[in-house]
Each structure stands twice: as structure tokens, then as C-alpha cells.
Amino acid sequence: MDKNELITYIPEPVHHRSEVREIAAIDLGSNSFHMIVARIVNGSIQILSRLKQKVQLAEGLDKNNVLSQEAIVRGxxxxxxxxxxxxGFKAENVNVVGTYTLRRAINKEEFLRQxxxxxxxxxxxxxxQTEAKTIYAGVSHTQPEMGRKFVIDIGGGSTEMIIGDDFTPIVAESRHMGCVSFAKKFFPHGIISPENFYQAKQSAADKIEDLAFEYRTLGWQSVLGSSGTIKTVYQVIASNIDPYGIITQERLSRLTEKVLQVKHFDGLRLSGLNEDRADVFVPGLAILTAVFENFGIQQMRYSDGALREGVIYSLEKNFQVKNIRQRTAFALAEQFNVDLKQAKRVQETALLLFEKVTHWHNYKYRNEIKDILLWASQLHEVGLVINHKGLQKHSAYILQNMELPGFNKEQQRLLSILVRYQINQLKTAELYKFPRYCEQDILSLIRLFRLAIILNKSRQATEPISQITLKFDRTLTQWKLQFNDNYLANNPLIKNELILERKLLQEVGLELTFQ
Structure with missing residues (x-):
């Protein structure tokens, strides 16, 4: 990447703030009703509140597809x-969608009337199919994965399976199998048995068997799962097996063994399993297992974006950009009034230094961590809105705790870590352990970022670096910076900052020399 490509990271300065628009999206699901209230600010969505209520609409649907009055009243x-x-909300700013149970109910008009x-x-x-495509949009607008994605959503009454490229779904199917409807059919009165579980799994497999050839032929680069069932499986795996909750066939088998030791839903005691999901967890697990086996899925990551987020993004036509993180970062830069010229200076220096590093322990993530380094360069001063004192802590807190569409949890944590240790003491003992990224690579990234900050300390008065060499020893512990002639002599402030940086690094067993 050269300097011209930095345009994808740094936006043009914006001279006025756009009008704030409040919007709401409501998903009338078969198990729960959900509402998101948000506002559109500077081209990005900020979530204001989320409301969820367990309604179990599908439980009120009888064999003739008549919705009971009790279920209608709950809804x-x-x-x-x-x-x-x-x-106070205008109708055009509220989008409400009904899904499986309301599609099936022959007396849906009575529900609508009441x-x-x-x-x-x-x-x-x-x-x-519209539900499936909207779910895909919600995932695509909130997750970092680009390219071909396989998105799966197991709801209360139906399961949606979509393969698409970037924002565009290629195939989208919805099948009549959900955690509430399967609980009624295969686990009457909450009784768990191996026979019930395998009947539920086989029924799900039969419903999707015809999709296997087409979906496997299309293929995918990543698999994402959304909504309650998959979220619960993710939480249980995160609490008991893998802190990052990656779902695999082997882990589903281990969960199945555990739940089949219990005789009733009331007896389920799994860390990570919320009490209000106990009555739908086992049927949902059976469906998810069938999906994994039918499509030969190796692993799945949970997406917190789904139907509701897809509905939200459908209310505004200007959200579809190729890089979700770009949209998020641009909005944050505008919201926190970031000095874009300084951010660009830091980015250019960070990129220059990054390209000097020829060895990365986990090379397959090289481009990913480079992107995060450049986003950190853009956003490292967001904490100035709180106070310049403790800037790095304020900036890290903001970036760690805000919703950042396009960044998964590990990427968000890495972004926050970089910003947290941009200046002052480097406490290596406090660095998070990342299963995705190598600890040595993270340390190198932090050191690069700190140098980029130092070399632009004088902001607009900074003398551009025309030549710089960065050398390392075999352990990457000792770094040597060499500038063009007279650079340090002409920039005594930077020289003093490098001297201080050398002392700070020595405290944690790292070396920095320069000339």
C-alpha cells in the first residue's frame, strides 16, 4: 500500500454535521420480540437502546396453524x-417485521387488528426469503468478513441459510424448523432423551438435505451464525470450552453428550446458558448439529448482527460501502472531531514503519493487523473529547466500549490495546492473550505505533521523514532506527522523545537505538 491508498482510511474533512435521525426496528419473532432504537449520525448508526421480551408466539400455534388468543395477548x-x-416517532422511521409464526397463522389478521x-x-x-435476505444484510453490515459468506440463523419457528458475496445474497432459503416449534414437536413436556434428540436432528436434516449440493458447490470463505440459538451455543462454548466461542462439529458433539445426561429441560445446568433459553436450547442444538453435518461446516463464528440490524440498515439507503470498518471509523472521526491531518501524518509514518518489518510470526494475519494499525492511527485521539490528560486511557475506553460495526471482538480489543499503549509506560504483563494474533506480533505492532506517534509529536511542525531504516535482531527485541543526515539534529524534540522511549522500553526488557 502506498500513500495514495491512504484515502481509504482517512476521510476528507467534513465542515458540517449531518442531521440526526432517530429510527427503530422491531422483529416479531417466534420466540421473542426485539426492538432496536438507534440514530443515524454522520453516516453511521448509534444504538440507543435494545428491548427484548420473550413472547413465545410459536407456542400458541396449533396443528391447524391457528394462533391462540393467549399468544396474541402476549404479543x-x-x-x-x-x-x-x-x-413521537414518525411512521417512516419505524420498521416492524413479522416472521415465521405470523406468516403461518391463518388468523394473522386478528393479531394485526388487536x-x-x-x-x-x-x-x-x-x-x-425476504427474512433470509434481511438477516444476511444485518450480518454483512455489522461483521468484518468480506468475500463469500455462509450465514445461518436459527429462530423460534424457522431457520434461514444464505450464501452471498459481500452485501449481495446469491442463494437464500428459509425452512420450517425452529427451536420453539421443535421443542413442541420432539420434546413434549420438556423431556430430553437420546431418541427425541436424534429424531429432531434427523427431521432437520431431512428438511435441508436438498440444499447440500448447491451450497457446497458455491462454497464459502467464512461461516457466521446469528440469533438466539446460535448465540446461546456460542455462550456455552465460551464458558466451558473456548473463551472465544468458536463453534465446531466436535464441540457440538461434546455439548450433545452433556445435555443427553439430563432428563428434562428444568435440569439443564450449563455455564453460559441463560435460564430463559433452557426450554429451547436442546432443540436448537439438534437443528444446528444437523446444519453442520449436512453442509460439512468446519467452524462458525457468532454474529451479533441479524434480522433487526438488517431492518435498521434498510431504513437508510446510504450505508452500503465495501468496507464496514471504513464507515465506522469515518463516523467516529467526525463524531469526536478528530484532527484528520494529524491522523493522516501518523498513518503515513505507521505504514512506512510497518513495511520495514519483514518477519511476522503469524503472517496470514499481516494485512489484517496492518489495517488495525492504520485505524488506530486514525482514531487514537478520540479521547481528547474527555481530557488531554490520560488521552490514551480515554481513547482506549471509548474504542473498547462503543459498538464498532465491522470489527469483531478480537479486532476491537487489539484496536483498543494499540491506542491504550500509544504513549507512556508499556505494561506487557497487562496485554491480552489473543488466540487469533501472536503475542510477539502484537508487541511489534505496539512499538511501531508508539514510534509513529513520537515522530509526529510536533504535529504540523513535524519535518517529513524522507529516509528511515529500521533493523532488528533475530529475537525482535533490539530495534535500531537510522534517519537521514541531520534529521535528529534538526528535530531535538523528537530526539528527546526517543530517549524517553528507550528508557520506557528498557523497563520491560526491550531495546531501542537510533542515530
């Missing part, structure tokens, strides 16, 4: 609660 009461939060009495916004009951 209407929830919508009345949502309406309280939405007072809902209208307490909820003044239109409810759109969407097709299974």
Missing part, C-alpha cells in the same frame, strides 16, 4: 410496551 402486550418507547389498537405503526409480515 399485543409486548407491542404496547414498545409503543411507549416510540412515542395490535393496531395499542400500536400505531404498520406491521409487515415478510416472506421467508
Amino acid at each position: 399485543v402486550n409486548c407491542l404496547a410496551l414498545f409503543a411507549e418507547r416510540l412515542q 395490535a393496531k389498537q395499542v400500536f400505531p405503526y404498520p406491521i409487515n409480515i415478510i416472506t421467508g
Whole structure:
């Protein structure tokens, strides 16, 4: 990457703030109703609140697809609660979608009639394929994976399976199998048995068997799962097996062995399993296992973006950009009034230094960590809005705790770590352990970033570096910087900062020389 390509990281200065628009998205699911309230600021979405209520609409659907009055009342009461939060919202800023259970219910008009009495916004009951495509949009707008993705969403009444490239779905299917409907059919009265579990798994396999050839032929680069069932499996794996919750066939088998030792839903005691999901966890696990086996999935990562986020992003037409992180970073730079010229100077120096490093322990993530280094360069001063004193701590706190669409949890943590240790003491003992990134690579990245900050300390008065050499010993412990003639003599402030940096590095057993 050369300097001209930095345009993809640094936005042009914006001279005025765009109008703030508040929006809401509501997903009337078969198990729970969800509402997100957000606002659009500077081209990005900021989540203001999330509301969720377990309604179990699908439990009220009988064999003739008639929705019981009890289920209707539960749903209407929830919508009345949502309406309280939405007072003052215009209809065009609220998007409400009904999914599987409302699609199937032959008396859906009665539900809509009763809902209208307490909820003044239109409810759109969407097709299974529309639901699938909207889920795909929600995942694509919130996760960092680019290229071909396989997205799977197991809801209360249906399961959606979509393969797409970037933002564009190629195939999207919805099948009538969900954790609530399967709980009713295969686990009556909450009874767990090997026979019940394998009947549920086989039924799910039968429903998706015809998709296997087409999906496997299309292939995928990454697999992402969304919504309650997959979130719960992720949480249980994270609490018991792998702190990052990566879902694999072997881990699903281990969970299956555990749950089959229990005789009833009430007896499930798994770390990470919320009490309100106990009655749908086992049927959801059976469906997910069938999906893994049918498509030959090796591993899956959980996505916290799904149908609701897809509905949110459909309310604004200007969100579809190739790089989600770019959109997120641009919005943060505008929101926190970042000095874009200084950010660009730091980015250019960070990139120059990065390209001097020829050895990375985990080379396959080289481009990924370079991107994160450049985003850190853009956003390292967001903490100035709090106070210049402790800037690095304020900036790290903001970046660690904000929702950052396009960054997964590890990328967000690495971004925060870089910003946290941009100046002052480097406490290597406090660095997070990352299963994705090598500890030595993280340390090298931090050192590069600190040097980029030092070499631009004078901001607009900084003399551009025309020539710089960076050499290392075999252990990457000893670094040697060599500048063009008279550079340090002409920049005594930078020389003093390098002397201080050498002392700080010596405290943690690292060496820096320069001339």
C-alpha cells in the first residue's frame, strides 16, 4: 500500500454535521420480540437502546396453524410496551417485521387488528426469503468478513441459510424448523432423551438435505451464525470450552453428550446458558448439529448482527460501502472531531514503519493487523473529547466500549490495546492473550505505533521523514532506527522523545537505538 491508498482510511474533512435521525426496528419473532432504537449520525448508526421480551408466539400455534388468543395477548402486550418507547416517532422511521409464526397463522389478521389498537405503526409480515435476505444484510453490515459468506440463523419457528458475496445474497432459503416449534414437536413436556434428540436432528436434516449440493458447490470463505440459538451455543462454548466461542462439529458433539445426561429441560445446568433459553436450547442444538453435518461446516463464528440490524440498515439507503470498518471509523472521526491531518501524518509514518518489518510470526494475519494499525492511527485521539490528560486511557475506553460495526471482538480489543499503549509506560504483563494474533506480533505492532506517534509529536511542525531504516535482531527485541543526515539534529524534540522511549522500553526488557 502506498500513500495514495491512504484515502481509504482517512476521510476528507467534513465542515458540517449531518442531521440526526432517530429510527427503530422491531422483529416479531417466534420466540421473542426485539426492538432496536438507534440514530443515524454522520453516516453511521448509534444504538440507543435494545428491548427484548420473550413472547413465545410459536407456542400458541396449533396443528391447524391457528394462533391462540393467549399468544396474541402476549404479543399485543409486548407491542404496547414498545409503543411507549416510540412515542413521537414518525411512521417512516419505524420498521416492524413479522416472521415465521405470523406468516403461518391463518388468523394473522386478528393479531394485526388487536395490535393496531395499542400500536400505531404498520406491521409487515415478510416472506421467508425476504427474512433470509434481511438477516444476511444485518450480518454483512455489522461483521468484518468480506468475500463469500455462509450465514445461518436459527429462530423460534424457522431457520434461514444464505450464501452471498459481500452485501449481495446469491442463494437464500428459509425452512420450517425452529427451536420453539421443535421443542413442541420432539420434546413434549420438556423431556430430553437420546431418541427425541436424534429424531429432531434427523427431521432437520431431512428438511435441508436438498440444499447440500448447491451450497457446497458455491462454497464459502467464512461461516457466521446469528440469533438466539446460535448465540446461546456460542455462550456455552465460551464458558466451558473456548473463551472465544468458536463453534465446531466436535464441540457440538461434546455439548450433545452433556445435555443427553439430563432428563428434562428444568435440569439443564450449563455455564453460559441463560435460564430463559433452557426450554429451547436442546432443540436448537439438534437443528444446528444437523446444519453442520449436512453442509460439512468446519467452524462458525457468532454474529451479533441479524434480522433487526438488517431492518435498521434498510431504513437508510446510504450505508452500503465495501468496507464496514471504513464507515465506522469515518463516523467516529467526525463524531469526536478528530484532527484528520494529524491522523493522516501518523498513518503515513505507521505504514512506512510497518513495511520495514519483514518477519511476522503469524503472517496470514499481516494485512489484517496492518489495517488495525492504520485505524488506530486514525482514531487514537478520540479521547481528547474527555481530557488531554490520560488521552490514551480515554481513547482506549471509548474504542473498547462503543459498538464498532465491522470489527469483531478480537479486532476491537487489539484496536483498543494499540491506542491504550500509544504513549507512556508499556505494561506487557497487562496485554491480552489473543488466540487469533501472536503475542510477539502484537508487541511489534505496539512499538511501531508508539514510534509513529513520537515522530509526529510536533504535529504540523513535524519535518517529513524522507529516509528511515529500521533493523532488528533475530529475537525482535533490539530495534535500531537510522534517519537521514541531520534529521535528529534538526528535530531535538523528537530526539528527546526517543530517549524517553528507550528508557520506557528498557523497563520491560526491550531495546531501542537510533542515530
